[in-house]
Amino acid sequence: MLIGEWNETLLTWFFSRRPLERVYLRIDDGELDRLNAEQALGLDSPADDLIAAIREEVQGAPSLRWLRRQGDEWRSRSDPDEAPPWLAVLALSVLVVARETERGSLAFYPPFSEALGLTTVLTQVDYEESLYKWWVDLASWLTDVNEGKRGLPSWRRIPHAGPRCVIGHPYTQVLLRREDSRDIDAFLRSLGQVGPGDLEVTDPATAGADLLRRLRQWAAQRRVSGRLWDILHGTRREASDSLQYMLLDRLLDEVDATGARGLEREARLVVTLDDWADRRLRFAAIAPASVGLWESQTLEVDGQMIGPLEEGEPYPTPIPVDATALDNGVSVVAGSDVTLVYRPSDVVALAARDWSMWCSIDDAEAGETVYLLVADTAAARLRRLLDGFGLTSIDGVPEGWQLYGPSPLASGNNLDALGLPIRKAWQAVPRLVGGLEVARRSYLVGGPPAVIVPSDDTEMPLRLDGDPLDAALGDASTIDLTSLNLGRGHHQIDVGPYRLTFELHTFDELPIVAESVGRTRLGAFAPVGGGEGEPVFIGAARRPTAAYDPAVLAPIGARMVALGLPGHAAECSAHMGAWAVDAGLPQLVFEPAQGSSYSGGRRPIHPIRWMAVQEHPASAWSVTRVQRVTDPGQEAEETAAGSSLALDVVSEIGTAPTVLRDGHPDDSVAASQDWAEYARSVKATP
């Protein structure tokens, strides 16, 4: 094969992974044999063919000048589909390191030069001008040009100087085999709890060493591969150094707000089940940690708005769970730049955890109670695991699938059949939790987050805004900042080599409420619509708004008389609830007590049309205001001398009473006319 063909083949083999998945250019003789077989290359010795193709291209020139020029042109084109022209050379460097390491040798330049077919040994300068830059270019191409869609690099942060700086790139690629990576991935899962921008590494060397130390502790608590154990506890310093780089690289990728993780615009679709009432399988969307960086946290699927999404919380979608979706996966554009993705698997485990429904999970915990949604084709493989799981009958389980459970996952090797990493609570780096967060890393004054620090036997120095912080503020692993009464502005917490920053705000705005969901009269939740129909309550508001129906609210006065039909009147007693007195509320208005009556009163006046109010105590009866009563439910009792009192009242008022507006904005004139009409009718009553 020619070098171009090798470049294309390697690109397909190594860089066609899932988006944002960490990729390794993991070349050794075994991998090349696998590639040869699976890609049907038909080569007798793929390693020899690779070497021959490169020699043909390099032509013995130690400067690799021709490839460097091709590389510059390739970089300038920024084509996400064009294979890098030097990819095969990087692969060869990895192959050489793999072979040398296998032999227990640290040699690199001579065997690599020989593989390239150079007449002289490659110098470090030549290396730095070519391969070192190409590794950086490859990382940039994956991250920036391809936006992580071909996977994310795993070699970005190899230092330019120091031990293993030269062969650090290729070495990291073959340090661990596939089976070892699973352990590292399980360890690194805890890093997934920190999102883009959540953490800064202020001292990379110390942070790398710290991560390695924590990995050692973690590995001591569980079975890890022999190779990984040897690296962690063996004497090969170069191996553990490279492992440090890998761990640090992963951490920095997770927290780099401007990196590919920060650009992540994919929400995970999970299969959900409410086995109590709904009893149907559904898809829900779960947003990643980067959701706070999205322009909009709201998605649209089939015309239905979903969200605003909150990291890690499931939001139901209208996407149906059918055999096609389960077998082939789902990828739906659900907004300007957000994609909802379900990745297929022949067994789907659903757990409850902190959610209020069962959700499919991407890691499993021994002893955890789960439902298992299993494809018929996988049932035989899971036979042992499914012992103790009964079949569950619910509507809408797709054909070719069965739902089992719920039942606890027995520990042991059976769990491996699920194909999920084992979940283990582990805190590798500090992070912020809780607090009154209103935007990403922005909290209300008085509600700062707590800091979770990795708990182990090593005390990390803690500083808050540059000053030493007393770690005894919380328990062993949680530092509570609430009692510190932190003020507005930016704050930073240094925990060993890590720095966490956040901001405290006071918000001088009135709340703006998006009315989305309310309760029906039955107490069930329903969307708040703008139209007519069934009333929906959201707090104290009713939608649609009820017809205007004001209650009486009269200024406090010395005396109040209710006037009903002409000739009917009642004197009301002032009313204030005992609860209101107990609560210390001031009495500001005169509210007639329900059913209050003038002494000797008998017959109820219904309806009360007007209230006459004497505002200030006076020796003489002097009505200063009248107020129209618009609540037809008001009742009072007629006075024995009602007729004369009503006449007296009207007489006292004279011809120019002050008529109170009763809440309608422009009705005082109309109210005055009404009162005049009423007063005339009272006078006309014998």
Place this chain on the structure above:
Amino acid sequence: MTATEGADLILEWCSLKGGGSRHSFEAACRSVLGPLARPPQLLHELELSGHIEVDWVHSGRWWVAPPVLGFVEGAGGNAVLLGARSPKTMSLLNRLQEVGDIRALTLVPQGSASPTAVFVGVSSIAALTTAGHAIGAEPKTTVRLEYKDALVPLETAVAAGTREYTSSGIQAKRLNVATLRFEPCEVRFGNWMPGCYEQMSYGLRRYLYVDDEGGLHNVDRWIAVHAEINRARGSTIGAPNPLSWSPESQSLFCDARAQLPTMWARAAVMCTGLLPIRHVDRADGHYLDEYRGVLGTTYNRIRLTLGYKTQRASTTEKVS
């Protein structure tokens, strides 16, 4: 920061946040109130007061409600502020008081870790409207009436939860109407006998009411409990009347083992805007919730829709 200040701050946070999960609320609550925080209780109190809505069972989410300045009958011209509020709301109210647009601003504490009730004193509907608009709140004079009128008969609420199938009954508990406690029972193969049941489902307690015809109803806990009490009262078993009312104090007392369902509790709370007070009944030691200032018409509507006869309360036997 006191626990009350913490609860008020959490309400402000809810108002700014707009909505979220119970999980995030609990984390926020613990951050502010510390290890002694009782997030579900605070969430329930905010819900009862009409500050937020909580879907406890299905989505596990909460939403803040729009601000409402609701006139409270018998409050001497004070309106209660419900729904969302922020420091800006309070600063505007203070300014309105300074210029005389409102007559009073009274903060009523409601327990150590409960939000403060904010009462705005007005002397006319027009002033209520002005104050409401100034703080972005909907002025209302009919909140209590709207809730009272919205109450449906218990049978209607039960019928709305009717399902053909429900859960298996594994480790279910059944309500003993004599003690109003759930006790372990055996349900075989999803064969439910008439009664009220509790079963754990993914960390949540779920409730089922099975009527005399074997109909299955997945309903709110308190609807299920009252339905079962009603069923028992119609049979030879007999059951207590958990509601009583004091015409003197206008207080509605409700046995805390058979609490008012959300809409009914709201109708009672909206009479004053204040949360119920929990007492111990000296007679038998169980807890009672006292809803203050519940007008007779509202009490009647509550008891009739829940299916109970009038029962006069004796307030002398209750200790806060």
